[in-house]
Amino acid sequence: MVMHAWRALMGIMGREGLRFIHQRERFISALVRPLLWLFIFAAGFRSTLGVAIIPPYETYVLYEVYITPGLLGMVQLFNGMQSSLSMVYDREMGSMKTLLVSPLPRSFLLTSKLLAGAMISVIQATVFLLIAAAYGIEIPAIGFLTVLPALILSGLMLGALGLMLSSFIKQLENFAGVMNFVIFPMFFLSSALYPLWRIQESNPTLAFLASYNPFTAAVELIRFALYGHFNLNAALITFFSLLFFLGMAIWGYNPSQGMMNRRA
Amino acid sequence: MNVPAFFMLILIALPQRPGMAETAFVSLEKDQAVAMVEVPEGTLEGTFKVGKRPRGIALSPDHQSLFVAVSDEDTIKVFDPKSHQLKGQIASGKDPETFVVDPRGQWLIASNENDNQITVIDLKTFKKVKSIPVGIEPEGIAISADGALIASTSETTNMVHWIDRESLSIVDNTLVDPRPRACAFTEDHQELWVSSEMAGTVTVLDTITHQMITKIHFKIPGITMEKIQPVGIQIDRQRQRAYVALGPSNRVAVIDAKTYQVLDYLLVGQRVWQLAFTPNQRFLSTTNGLSNDISIIDLQQRKVTKSVAVGQYPWGIAIAP
Numbered sequence: 001m002v003m004h005a006w007r008a009l010m011g012i013m014g015r016e017g018l019r020f021i022h023q024r025e026r027f028i029s030a031l032v033r034p035l036l037w038l039f040i041f042a043a044g045f046r047s048t049l050g051v052a053i054i055p056p057y058e059t060y061v062l063y064e065v066y067i068t069p070g071l072l073g074m075v076q077l078f079n080g081m082q083s084s085l086s087m088v089y090d091r092e093m094g095s096m097k098t099l100l101v102s103p104l105p106r107s108f109l110l111t112s113k114l115l116a117g118a119m120i121s122v123i124q125a126t127v128f129l130l131i132a133a134a135y136g137i138e139i140p141a142i143g144f145l146t147v148l149p150a151l152i153l154s155g156l157m158l159g160a161l162g163l164m165l166s167s168f169i170k171q172l173e174n175f176a177g178v179m180n181f182v183i184f185p186m187f188f189l190s191s192a193l194y195p196l197w198r199i200q201e202s203n204p205t206l207a208f209l210a211s212y213n214p215f216t217a218a219v220e221l222i223r224f225a226l227y228g229h230f231n232l233n234a235a236l237i238t239f240f241s242l243l244f245f246l247g248m249a250i251w252g253y254n255p256s257q258g259m260m261n262r263r264a
Numbered sequence: 265m266n267v268p269a270f271f272m273l274i275l276i277a278l279p280q281r282p283g284m285a286e287t288a289f290v291s292l293e294k295d296q297a298v299a300m301v302e303v304p305e306g307t308l309e310g311t312f313k314v315g316k317r318p319r320g321i322a323l324s325p326d327h328q329s330l331f332v333a334v335s336d337e338d339t340i341k342v343f344d345p346k347s348h349q350l351k352g353q354i355a356s357g358k359d360p361e362t363f364v365v366d367p368r369g370q371w372l373i374a375s376n377e378n379d380n381q382i383t384v385i386d387l388k389t390f391k392k393v394k395s396i397p398v399g400i401e402p403e404g405i406a407i408s409a410d411g412a413l414i415a416s417t418s419e420t421t422n423m424v425h426w427i428d429r430e431s432l433s434i435v436d437n438t439l440v441d442p443r444p445r446a447c448a449f450t451e452d453h454q455e456l457w458v459s460s461e462m463a464g465t466v467t468v469l470d471t472i473t474h475q476m477i478t479k480i481h482f483k484i485p486g487i488t489m490e491k492i493q494p495v496g497i498q499i500d501r502q503r504q505r506a507y508v509a510l511g512p513s514n515r516v517a518v519i520d521a522k523t524y525q526v527l528d529y530l531l532v533g534q535r536v537w538q539l540a541f542t543p544n545q546r547f548l549s550t551t552n553g554l555s556n557d558i559s560i561i562d563l564q565q566r567k568v569t570k571s572v573a574v575g576q577y578p579w580g581i582a583i584a585p
Contacts, residue, residue, distance in 0.1 A: 043486065058306075059559055059571040060514070060531050138567075 016116035034071035056227040069223035070192025083117035084162030121155035143226040150225035154218035160245035167252025190216040214241035291318040294576035306570035312348040321580035333360040368411040375402040404446040408453035417444035448497040459494035496538040509536040532559035540581040551578040
């Protein structure tokens with residue numbers, strides 16, 4: 001049974017890996033998006049939003065330094081959604097049945113799918129981080145190591161979010177709408193582009209919402225990890241969000257209880 | 265060799281840690297106090313009250329006295345840097361802002377902005393030796409490392425006044441760019457660097473001919489030219505690097521002091537004003553007037569390592585071993 005499960009896990013991860021290698025356009029577009037933000041948007045806001053001292057920073061940082069962790073989160077957020085988009089596509093094309101008829105528990109198959117997506121997400125984020133470092137974003141050497149567990153946890157959480165959403169989507173067309181209603185509010189209502197105290201200054205309600213946004217937790221987890229620090233609060237929120245989203249996804253894909261039977 | 269002597273030898277042989285804490289004294293214009301910060305750790309040790317509107321601050325060559333220009337009390341107060349007890353007061357003339365301490369330990373020379381003069385004070389008696397009339401609104405004042413050369417800048421006259429140590433009178437004047445705020449001699453006293461706040465330049469002058477050697481301009485990507493307002497200058501002893509505080513641009517310029525090329529701009533707090541080296545010149549600290557903090561720069565790494573909140577309107581800074 002264990003060997004069977006292992007083969008299934010490797011099969012799912014291998015399939016996702018192959019898909020990643022073959023879909024070069026997807027990889028390039030996943031990189032271009034945050035790089036545009038880094039090269040153009042951050043440069044434009046350099047002098048206006050340029051300074052802030054908040055932990056983990058110990059001195060003033062340029063805006064592009066501040067948004068780098070947020071853009072890493074952005075890479076993972078989009079990847080999580082795209083990986084789930086592929087689930088909807090697989091379901092529409094019928095290839096998901098091949099996966100779901102396996103004698104292995106559905107929760108295991110979904111977790112494997114999540115792990116595969118997170119693996120791709122971490123690879124994409126790492127490549128983006130290396131490009132950012134080459135561009136001149138100073139990151140301590142230890143940060144490249146300490147950020148990995150954070151990227152894995154945030155990648156899993158955002159992947160699980162996508163998985164959960166995909167379980168509630170009937171058709172591929174609907175997914176695009178959900179991406180707009182989920183990705184953009186999550187991204188803009190977070191600490192990815194501006195620190196929470198800045199949002200607090202203009203709108204305390206938005207700041208309150210942003211502070212409970214799981215994406216804010218993921219970004220702060222990455223931000224602290226990049227500088228060799230551990231943000232326990234952010235880690236706990238990210239972890240429990242992961243459990244919640246994954247639980248909902250497993251429930252959603254359960255034919256007897258979830259949304260699957262309603263679609264049938 | 266006995267055991268204690270052996271350990272003593274080991275202690276002496278051990279290289280000094282570059283990060284050994286030194287104390288930065290920061291005058292806080294609005295808090296009427298001086299803050300003490302451990303450098304490079306960036307730990308705020310505390311503050312002590314000094315009087316109304318403290319600005320210029322310096323240590324005596326033996327580091328046993330801390331001088332603070334208390335502008336609104338028209339005096340320069342002398343404190344014990346360890347106990348913070350007031351040791352004396354110097355009749356500096358009206359509204360003292362900037363001053364220098366003679367490396368020979370004989371004089372203290374202060375700019376009196378409102379009186380258009382500089383005042384030379386005997387450090388033994390704390391009495392005035394002479395007042396020297398200069399241009400309108402004297403601000404920058406510098407004395408060479410050997411104490412032989414004295415220079416003063418007048419903000420409104422846009423001049424550098426060269427003062428003879430023996431006669432304590434002006435021997436020459438040199439026109440520079442508008443609003444010369446600060447000046448500093450190179451350690452070899454061959455050059456005088458003058459920052460011009462309004463023009464956004466630093467003029468390098470020859471101390472023999474009193475003529476300009478070169479003019480340094482600054483350009484920071486994404487920052488408008490009017491925000492580049494050079495003020496404090498520090499030049500290292502080897503004349504390898506010079507550092508210029510660029511005011512509201514929130515940057516410190518790093519300059520090759522031999523080729524006069526600007527090598528880097530380091531992001532610090534808002535409206536960076538004055539600069540001070542640690543005694544070993546391994547670190548440089550800045551006072552950031554609007555963000556109420558100081559920034560600490562690791563000069564080997566050429567990197568700002570910390571910014572530390574110190575109190576309201578930090579103005580001047582002096583660092584003791």
